[in-house]
Amino acid sequence: MSRQTILPGTTAGGQQTTLGVMGGGQLGRMFVQAAQAMGYFTAVLDPDVSSPAGLVSHFHIQTDYLDEQGLAQLMQRCAAITTEFENVPAPALMTLGAHRPVAPGAEAVGIAQDRAREKAHFVRCGVPCAPYAVIESATQLNAVSDDLLPGILKTARMGYDGKGQVRVKTRDELAAAWTGLKGVPCVLEKMLPLKAECSVIVARGWDGACVNLPVQLNLHREGILAVTEVYEGNIPVALAEQAVEATKSIAEGLHYVGVLCVEFFVLADNTLIVNEIAPRPHNSGHYSVDACDVSQFDLQVRTLAGLPLQQPRQHSPSIMLNLLGDLWQGDGQVTPPWDQVLALPGVHLHLYGKLKASPGRKMGHLTITGPSVDAVRTHALAAAAILGIEAF
Numbered sequence: 001m002s003r004q005t006i007l008p009g010t011t012a013g014g015q016q017t018t019l020g021v022m023g024g025g026q027l028g029r030m031f032v033q034a035a036q037a038m039g040y041f042t043a044v045l046d047p048d049v050s051s052p053a054g055l056v057s058h059f060h061i062q063t064d065y066l067d068e069q070g071l072a073q074l075m076q077r078c079a080a081i082t083t084e085f086e087n088v089p090a091p092a093l094m095t096l097g098a099h100r101p102v103a104p105g106a107e108a109v110g111i112a113q114d115r116a117r118e119k120a121h122f123v124r125c126g127v128p129c130a131p132y133a134v135i136e137s138a139t140q141l142n143a144v145s146d147d148l149l150p151g152i153l154k155t156a157r158m159g160y161d162g163k164g165q166v167r168v169k170t171r172d173e174l175a176a177a178w179t180g181l182k183g184v185p186c187v188l189e190k191m192l193p194l195k196a197e198c199s200v201i202v203a204r205g206w207d208g209a210c211v212n213l214p215v216q217l218n219l220h221r222e223g224i225l226a227v228t229e230v231y232e233g234n235i236p237v238a239l240a241e242q243a244v245e246a247t248k249s250i251a252e253g254l255h256y257v258g259v260l261c262v263e264f265f266v267l268a269d270n271t272l273i274v275n276e277i278a279p280r281p282h283n284s285g286h287y288s289v290d291a292c293d294v295s296q297f298d299l300q301v302r303t304l305a306g307l308p309l310q311q312p313r314q315h316s317p318s319i320m321l322n323l324l325g326d327l328w329q330g331d332g333q334v335t336p337p338w339d340q341v342l343a344l345p346g347v348h349l350h351l352y353g354k355l356k357a358s359p360g361r362k363m364g365h366l367t368i369t370g371p372s373v374d375a376v377r378t379h380a381l382a383a384a385a386i387l388g389i390e391a392f
């Protein structure tokens, strides 16, 4: 659908201009907060009565993602609609997209939902990814080349935070793992020796204009993002430039509109390998709220509303620490000592309003900013020590 600029304020009909989001998790919450800061009303569609975004939105449509009445209500309220997680059913986005501007669109989200289609897109764009094979049948399983072992078997759909993945060393382990995953369509990827992981967030407008955040250096623990470090020199300049160019070409190839994150691996010889894409703001971009003049959520609002995009400027080095439910002791009942952490300079606490802490659950994050990388690192390590987060 072609686009007009959507400005905040009261419409001719006396309604408040409202932006909508499919999904009510923490990413939706931070989108809602950015949209509200610019004067928009917001609507969230999420079945969970206490979803983080639903709790802070003007409107919360509490239905399933495919509920026709829910989708109709969302369209009736909203001038444009975005998504905050990639597993929003593509048919729901198509329904919405027939009547309202929707960014990102169903086609791009559909590709990001499926590792096999995603990898085919990388190949089309000429961006190297890990050697892989699609496994949808016993024949394909048996035909897998030994070169892909040891490898990681990943379900093609619905995986996140390392879920739906099995590491396999031998053909027997591979066969057992595929059976264990109930024979659903999978991708087997060669296990690569990673030196580092990084990600790039771009925002692309309806007119094709594209801006990027600085490259994020990411540390994962047990398949979940733990630490993101963003400052000049976090990765070699040539690599950073390559990652930004690759991300832009991936976005371009998707005719993407909205905020897109691309995750990369860096190998020992500094080869850059694309891992996966997220058709939305990303955990590794949370620092941008506190460390950049335009955050990834501001960019999401701007792309959705057809507002101008400006290249964001990072005004402070930053380190982001994820706060997982493991930090809440006593079976999730004991609140961590935020007062001690906030006594450190440059610490920004973000909690997502989740009612229950459980191991591995993303409850919030800390962003540490400061006048120098050394200061940021010192205070980030001190915060980690107070909270019992492993040093990095």
Ligand SMILES: Nc1ncnc2c1ncn2[C@@H]1O[C@H](COP(=O)(O)OP(=O)(O)O)[C@@H](O)[C@H]1O
Pocket (backbone or CB within 6 Å): 130, 152, 154, 159, 160, 161, 162, 163, 189, 190, 191, 192, 193, 194, 197, 220, 223, 263, 275, 276
């Ligand atoms: N081919 C690979 N070789 C080495 N490590 C990998 C490979 N694929 C994934 N990993 C590790 O597992 C993490 C999670 O995998 P990823 O494909 O990004 O899944 P998710 O959708 O759960 O984020 C990665 O960030 C990386 O640390």
Ligand SMILES: [Mg+2]
Pocket (backbone or CB within 6 Å): 161, 263, 276
């Ligand atoms: Mg990932």
